Structure formats: structure tokens, C-alpha cells
Amino acid sequence: MNYPVWDIPFLGAGLVVAIIAIIHVLISHFAIGGGAFLFVAELWSNRQPDGERIRAWLHKYATFFLVYTTVFGAMTGVGIWFSIQLASPEGTSLLIHQYVFAWAIEWVMFLGELTVLYLYYYGWKTNSRRLQVWLAGLYFVIAWGSLFVINGILTFMLTPGGWTLENTDIVAGFFNPGYWPSLAIRTLVMFLVAGLGGLLIASRMEEEDALKERIVLFSSRWVLPAALLLPGLFYWYWTTLPVNTARLMAAGATGLGGGRLEVMTLFAVVTGVAGMLIVLGSLLFQARPKALTFSAALALFVVAQIGFLGGEFSREMARKPYVIYDTLYSNSVWKHKAAEPGYRDRSFLSLTRWDPDVVPLTPAHGEWAFRLQCASCHTRDGYRGIVPRTASWTALSGFKWLLTMDQQGVMPPFVGTAEDRAAISAYIQSLHGRTVSAAEILSQARAEEVSRSKSASAPTREVEP
Amino acid sequence: MDDSRRKPDSDGPVGSTEGTPAAVDIPDSRFAEIPPDAEKVLPPADSVAGKASRAFLRRVPIWPVIEFLSHKKVPRHKHSFWYTLGSMGLFFLIVQIVTGVLLMIYYSPSQPWSSVQRIVMEIPFGGLIRSIHHWSANLMLLALFVHLFSTFFMKAYRPPRELTWLTGLALLGTTMFLGFSGYLLPWDDLSFFATRVGISEIEKTPLLGTWVAGLVRGGPDVTVDTIGRFYPLHVVVLPLLLLGILGIHLFFVQVQGVSEPDSFRALTPEKKRYHRFFSEYLVNEIPIWMALTALLVALSALFPRVLAPEADPGAAAPEGIKPEWYFMVPFQMLKLFPGSLEFLGMALTGLIPLLFLVVPFVDRTVPADRRGRVVARLGVGFLAFLAGMTAWGILS
Numbered sequence: 133m134n135y136p137v138w139d140i141p142f143l144g145a146g147l148v149v150a151i152i153a154i155i156h157v158l159i160s161h162f163a164i165g166g167g168a169f170l171f172v173a174e175l176w177s178n179r180q181p182d183g184e185r186i187r188a189w190l191h192k193y194a195t196f197f198l199v200y201t202t203v204f205g206a207m208t209g210v211g212i213w214f215s216i217q218l219a220s221p222e223g224t225s226l227l228i229h230q231y232v233f234a235w236a237i238e239w240v241m242f243l244g245e246l247t248v249l250y251l252y253y254y255g256w257k258t259n260s261r262r263l264q265v266w267l268a269g270l271y272f273v274i275a276w277g278s279l280f281v282i283n284g285i286l287t288f289m290l291t292p293g294g295w296t297l298e299n300t301d302i303v304a305g306f307f308n309p310g311y312w313p314s315l316a317i318r319t320l321v322m323f324l325v326a327g328l329g330g331l332l333i334a335s336r337m338e339e340e341d342a343l344k345e346r347i348v349l350f351s352s353r354w355v356l357p358a359a360l361l362l363p364g365l366f367y368w369y370w371t372t373l374p375v376n377t378a379r380l381m382a383a384g385a386t387g388l389g390g391g392r393l394e395v396m397t398l399f400a401v402v403t404g405v406a407g408m409l410i411v412l413g414s415l416l417f418q419a420r421p422k423a424l425t426f427s428a429a430l431a432l433f434v435v436a437q438i439g440f441l442g443g444e445f446s447r448e449m450a451r452k453p454y455v456i457y458d459t460l461y462s463n464s465v466w467k468h469k470a471a472e473p474g475y476r477d478r479s480f481l482s483l484t485r486w487d488p489d490v491v492p493l494t495p496a497h498g499e500w501a502f503r504l505q506c507a508s509c510h511t512r513d514g515y516r517g518i519v520p521r522t523a524s525w526t527a528l529s530g531f532k533w534l535l536t537m538d539q540q541g542v543m544p545p546f547v548g549t550a551e552d553r554a555a556i557s558a559y560i561q562s563l564h565g566r567t568v569s570a571a572e573i574l575s576q577a578r579a580e581e582v583s584r585s586k587s588a589s590a591p592t593r594e595v596e597p
Numbered sequence: 598m599d600d601s602r603r604k605p606d607s608d609g610p611v612g613s614t615e616g617t618p619a620a621v622d623i624p625d626s627r628f629a630e631i632p633p634d635a636e637k638v639l640p641p642a643d644s645v646a647g648k649a650s651r652a653f654l655r656r657v658p659i660w661p662v663i664e665f666l667s668h669k670k671v672p673r674h675k676h677s678f679w680y681t682l683g684s685m686g687l688f689f690l691i692v693q694i695v696t697g698v699l700l701m702i703y704y705s706p707s708q709p710w711s712s713v714q715r716i717v718m719e720i721p722f723g724g725l726i727r728s729i730h731h732w733s734a735n736l737m738l739l740a741l742f743v744h745l746f747s748t749f750f751m752k753a754y755r756p757p758r759e760l761t762w763l764t765g766l767a768l769l770g771t772t773m774f775l776g777f778s779g780y781l782l783p784w785d786d787l788s789f790f791a792t793r794v795g796i797s798e799i800e801k802t803p804l805l806g807t808w809v810a811g812l813v814r815g816g817p818d819v820t821v822d823t824i825g826r827f828y829p830l831h832v833v834v835l836p837l838l839l840l841g842i843l844g845i846h847l848f849f850v851q852v853q854g855v856s857e858p859d860s861f862r863a864l865t866p867e868k869k870r871y872h873r874f875f876s877e878y879l880v881n882e883i884p885i886w887m888a889l890t891a892l893l894v895a896l897s898a899l900f901p902r903v904l905a906p907e908a909d910p911g912a913a914a915p916e917g918i919k920p921e922w923y924f925m926v927p928f929q930m931l932k933l934f935p936g937s938l939e940f941l942g943m944a945l946t947g948l949i950p951l952l953f954l955v956v957p958f959v960d961r962t963v964p965a966d967r968r969g970r971v972v973a974r975l976g977v978g979f980l981a982f983l984a985g986m987t988a989w990g991i992l993s
Contacts, residue, residue: 398725398898405894409887416883423880427678431884438891442898520903565916 137503138218142514144507145219150448152215154441156208161440162329163201163245164279165322167272169330169354170194170252174265176350185343191256193333198253202246220508222464223455227285230295230302234281241278248274279318287314290451291372297459297468313369320358320365324410327354328433331417335429339422348421352414359411374457376541377450394542396449402442409435453544461544463508470545480504480548492551493570498559501552509543512563522560527568528576530557550574629658669851669874674861679747681885682740686768688886689737690839692893693775696730697832706828709784709821710907717904728897734776736893738923741769749956749976752965753856759957761853764846766953771839773923778831780921781824789908790918793819798931801943818910859964925990926983952979 138145170190177186217224228235252259252267259267287310288295295305330351337344370378380394393401413432417424455462461470469475480501481488490496506518513519522530534553538545546553551574558570631639631654639654640647654660671680703720705712716723745765748754754762781792796819800810815822861869872878920928927946934942960972 393722393725395898395901398894398901401725402891402894402898406891409891413884413887416880420876420880423877425881427681428881428884431888434888435884435891438888438895441895445898515900520905523906 137507139503139507140511142511144509144511144515145215146509147515149212149215149219150445152208152211154437154444156205156212157444158325158437158440159201159205159208160279161318161322162197162325163205164272164275164319165324165326165354166193166197166201166329167268167275168323169326170197171265171268171272173330173350174261174268178261178265182343186347189333189337189343189347192336193330194253194256196333197329198249202249220455220462220464222466223289223460226456226460227289230300230305231285231288234285234302234306238278238281241274241281244274245271245278276319279322280315283315283318284308284311287311289455290377290447290457291374292457292459309372310369313365313372317362317365317369320361323354324358325436327351327414328410328429328436330354331414331424332426332429332433335424335426344424345421348417348424352418352421355410355414358407359414362407373450377452380452380542381446381450396446396452399442399446399449403439403446404442406435406439406442410439452542453538463505463544463547465544465547470547476545476547477549478547480552483547493555493558493574495559495562497551498555498557498562498570501548501556502559505546505548505552505556518560519563522564525557525560527557527561527566527573528580530560531573531577550577628655631655632660634664635660666851667873667875669854670871671855671874671878672857672861673870673872674858676747676751676858679744679751680855681882682744682747684882685740685885685889686737686744687843688889689733689740690843692733692890693730693737694836696726696733697836699726700730701832704782706782706824707821709782709824710904713783713785713904724901725894725897728901729893731902732893732896732900734779735921735923736889738769738772738776741772742923745769745953746976746980748856750973751856751858752960752963752969752973753858754957754960755963756957756961758849758853758856761846761849762957763954764842764849766950767842768839768846770950771835771842775831775835775839776921776923778827778835781819781827782831783904784821784824784908785905786908786915787905787918789819789910790914791920792823793914794918795920795924798927798943801939803940820910862964919990922987922991925987929986929990949983 140148143151170193173186173190173193177183177190180186248267248271252264252271255263255267284306288305288308291308291310293304293308295301295308328351331348334344334347334351337347373381377396381397381400410432413428413435417428451457451462453462454460454467455464459467461467481490481497481504484504488496488500490500502518510516510518510521525533531550531553534546534556537543551570554570554573554577557573558568561568631651635654639650642648642651671677700716703712703716703723713727716727718724748762748765777792777795780788782788796810796814799813800806802809811817813823813826814820815826857869872881919925926949930942930946931939934940934945956972960969962969965973
């Protein structure tokens, strides 16, 4: 409720951020793991009699690496900034203000990363062998340092640890409970991606070439550490999750949710499936290294991209209903404010910094209330669409339900007056093609209250927050 | 590889056991001989795998079948990627069979909607399986359409492969009917009204229309009796038909070999390069199938198939009822020709499969002559027309 909303039809703002981010996350892991790959491959080539040929291949790897990580990495990285500040200005602002120095260090790391990579790549012919090995190693150290920083901010959003709005203990927030398992997982995953990149470049070599076999074997071994250690590390990460998140994620698998899987669990399944497929695929090419073609290597890369999609999506959804866990709700309502008496009964539009200026109880009122309170997660009929989710609603049941929507633990509390709720309910009915006026809903609700109070002859409990 | 598997310390003179396994010292007419070609590729006779494979081949002498299959080779050129579309279709078919069987465990044709609701809401992973079945169906049709057009543009339909082309068209048609019959089974609002509209279009066909529509519906309107017909069609009749035609289709490809585009055919023999289908080509299909598996699960997590409210045959059709995208072209054609012109729209729609059917009999020359080039250009226009109509239908 900071600035005018960013209304993306069908996809929704959150999914736009997610699409940019998952592309970026694959690139950024490759950008770090690839550094280690270059360093180890440099050392390896120095010990081989045909080191020159290996380095000729490595140059192709480095070219792909440079273009893919710097061009597309930078584009999507900036894209994340552009999109998150529109999707959640309030949350972005909090992250910037709390972690000013972390961001500053991060950008110095980026600059150092780019500088060293250019020195390495453009000095390919002129630099000494020693210097090249040294530059590749330095690149990896700096790049991993950037992970060290960003990992603190990312994990902070889900598990802020000892940090609160009052103490603003940023060290406790940075080295939060999820920090170390997440750092270990990402480090292993980036080795895996670096190996898949190696397979991709090796697949272009002539099948008859004996070197292809060696390089495919060398590259596919980079998958092994992740294959062996990730299950245990994910369990460690799981133990750091907030209780509510762990409960939701287990729902369905244990029958808590009546068998229906929480979507977060589904995305975790996606990651598990992708991870197993990558391990099987790399085993396949350990057995048949010469047969690897470009489309097969690309397919494994696509599997990795989908694995990232699953992992990052379930991590993002694990925060439900928060943007910053236990602090800021996904609809940009602060938890401490929502707990203040009377706050949730205030007109929602009056709380916005930018007043859409609508006549109360008109369709425009409903649409604006929807945009501000619902659209941060729900589109109208696209991704997480509101229309299929409200199929069984009547205008009156929707009006009542809004008041209790935070009780399942997956949605934020509703902030707004009965008029706001009536306007949203009428708007949702209009999305189903039914015309109901908001004023009518209000009078129906009041009539119901009156009749109930008469029959029970007890004091009414009108719109209790 | 083989040398390393052999025991270095095995006693007995080297070579004396080559080709003459100990078990056939006394020829027994009940057992078949191992062909010399097979001996060359089988694992060593003293290993477990070697013994098992020889014992099997002596009992079931299928070596000619294996040899027949091993001849299949796939040309390698810059358009080779398109060969994989057929195998993608096969992959989705396998997914459909596996998920379909799983759905059948809880689906009940006498309580269609509530049993699907139970699958989605109560059965562990039921919603996921159902979504995968939905996405796999759509991607299977997409893969088959792309396969159709890539085969068309590579001109693989020309003699002697007319029959492969025709069986391919039959496969596509059967798959579309599988989609149509499966769509009704959840018995929700969308599926009910889309099916009712779809069958009423069939009804308008002259001569046999009324009879055919009544036959598939089981009466004058879509009722639970229609599910009684669509369900066995969807889970028994059409899949068996599909598998039968698929067997013929693949058999033809095996016998005739994979078609080579003109540019590849023009190369000198030493420049032509191939992948043996078993297992060089197949090894590389597996990662693609893996990527599709991951894609199916991801799509099902991102966009799960929603179960709309239970169909109410008495209610008015909700607005904006549309068929699935693969039936959008005939749907839009009928919109283009409203009222008394409807007849014309139906006639033109009926022409579309006919055009596909006659292609291999019109364009026959290898390498492509003037007529072949005209057909290719018409194909581009036709593809643009189909894609345009479909996009228009989806967006309108």
C-alpha cells in the first residue's frame, strides 16, 4: 500500500518477479560454480600432456560463461530490482534500509567479479599460465563472496532469527537460522550447474574425438557432491523452517490437508524430481560419454532450470503469508500495525499513500480494494486466479469470509471496513459475470445481523476484527 | 570394454571356447543355435550375462528381430532435432497411460464429478496426477502437430512413405478423439457444455450427422449415459486403436528407414553421417524425456487443472464456452460463417483433413520439383492459417 499497484493481467506481479528471478538464479549459480570449474580445469589442463587442446575447449566454455553470466545475468539481475520494487515497495524498502552495507559490499563484489573475469578472458593469449590459474581462482573467491552476502538477505526474509523491527539486529538477521544450510546447498548446486555447463560445451565436440570422452567424464563428476550431500542438507534446512511453514509443507503428504497438497509442497516435489533426473542423466553420460549430443545436454540444463523453479518457488511460498517473515504481510500490511486495536477496521484506501480517489461502494472501489489487498498474490483468472478460487462464493459468503481469511495461516489478515469487504465481494461476483451491488451486500449483512440478534436476543457481534 | 570383462586368469587354451559355449556340446534339436553374428556382440560366454543371454536366445530365437531393429539409423544434419518430435509424442503417450491408469483407480463413471473431486481433494498426489494427465494430453497433441508439420516440411511423406504419413494422420485423429472423450469425464461445467456444443456441431453434418450424434451421446442430449459411452471409448477402445496404429506406423519407419531430406540425400556417401538408433540415438532421447518429465511436473504445480462446479444440464450455458485449443479451428470456422452459411463453414472444415490426406499423392518427386516447392509454400500459408485461427479463438 505504498505506491500505485503494478497490475499485470494473467501473470500477476509476483509471477513476473519469479520468472525473472528463476532465470537469474540459474545464471548466478552458474556464474559462481563456473568460476570453480575454470580454476580446476586450468589446473587439470596443466597436468595433461594435451593441455593445449583442453584449454582450447576451455576457451569455448569461458566464452559461453562470459556471455551467459555477464550479459543475461546483469539483465535479469537488474530486472529483479525493477520488478520487486514495483511488486512490494514496502518490502524492498525494508531490505535496502536494513542492509545498506551488505548491498554496498555486494556491488563491490560484482564489480570485482566482472573486472577479474575480463582480465582472465581477454588475457587468454597474453597472460602467463600461472596468472590465468590465479585469476580463475580469484574470480571464484570473489563470486562466492557475493553469494555469501546475498544469501544472508535472502534467508533473512524467511527466517529473520533474532532480528526484529525494534532491535534491528542486522547481524542476527544476516546470520539467521537458515543461513548456513542455504549457503551449503547453493554452493553444491552451483558446482552441479557448472558441470552441466561443461557437458553443454563438450556436446558440440566431434563424437570420434577421444578428448570428448574425457571432458564429459570430467564435467559429469561435478554433479556428484550435490547428488550425495543434498538430501541431508535439505533436511538440515527443513529443520530451520518456521513451524507454520513446516506444517503447511507437510500437509497432504501426512494427510493434514485432507490429501490435497499445498502448492509449496508441489514445488518441492518439482525440485526433487529434477534433482533425481539430473543425477540419472549424468550417470547415463558417465556410462556413454561419447554419445552426448547438444540437445541432450541442453535438456539436462532445462531440467536444472526447472529444478531451480521448484526450489525457489517453494522457498518463496514458504513465507506465506509474509514478505518478511513475521513482520510484513504479502499485501504490504505490517504485522505490528495490524495487531493494533482498531487498525483493521480503518478504510483501506485511506491507508494508502496514493489515494485512488473512488466513490465508496462503486465497482471502481471494489476493483481498487482488490488490487491493493488481493492482487499481490492473486490475478483475476490467471496464475492463482481468484475466479476459480471463489467458484462457490455468494456475495454474502465472500463478504463474511474476508474477515476470517487469515485463519488458515496462508493468507494475511484483511484490513478495511465492511464497505471495503462488500466492494471486493461485489467485484469478485462481477468477475463471475454476476452483477451485485456492494450496497446491497451491506444491507443484506445488516439485515441478517438484526434478525440474528432478535432471535438470540443477545448483543450483536458486527464485523469483529 | 569386452576385454576388461573377461577373466584374465581363466585357464584353458585361449580361443578354444570362442563361439562354442560349453552347454551345446551335445546338439539338442529342442534348442536353437546361436547365430554367428550374435556371438560377436553378446557378452563373453563365461559371464553371467553371457550365459543368461545365450540361454534365452537358444530358447527364444529372436535374434533376427534384434538384428532387424538394430538396422534403424537416424541421419545427422542440421534439421535432425525435428526427428525427436515423434518420440516426444510417444513419451507423452506413456505418461498418459500411466497417469490414466492411476486416475482410473478412483474415477467412477457413475459419480463422475464427485469421484474426480475426491481425486483432487483427498487422494494423496491425486490433484498432481490429474494435472499431469491434463498437461501431458495437451503437450502430446502439440508435439504431434509439430511432428506433422516438421514431417511435412522435410517432405518425408513422398513415396514410398505414403502409408507412414496416412497412419500418422490416423494417430493424430485418434489422439484428438481421445482428448474430446476425456474432456467430458470430470463432468464439470466447462467439460459438459463444451461437449454439448461439440456434439451439436457433429449433429449438423448432413446425412449421417443426426445418427452419429445420437450414437455418441446415447440420446438426444448429453447425459450421464454419454459418459457411459465416452468412458470405455477413452480408456479402452481409442487407446487400443492408438497402440495398434502406432505399431504399424513404427513398423513402417523401421522397414523403410528414417526419411532423409533432399539436402542430406544429395551428399556423397562418405559425408552422410548417422546415429544408430540403438543406442546412440536413444541415449540422447532420454535426457529430453527427462526434461519433459520435469516440465510436466512444473506446469502442474504452476497451473494445476481446476475442477469447475458440477455440471448442471438444466442451467444456461456459462458465457464464453470454448473447445480446447486443438478444436479451435473448426469452432472459429463456424463462427466465420454464421446462419445459412454455416454449411459452407462445415464443408471447408471438412476439407482440412482431406488436404492432409492427399499431400503424398500430389507431391511425389524426389528431389523436390516445382510442384514440390509450391506445395511447401502452400504448407507455410496453411500453417499460418491454422495457427492464426487458433490464436484468434483463444484470444477472442
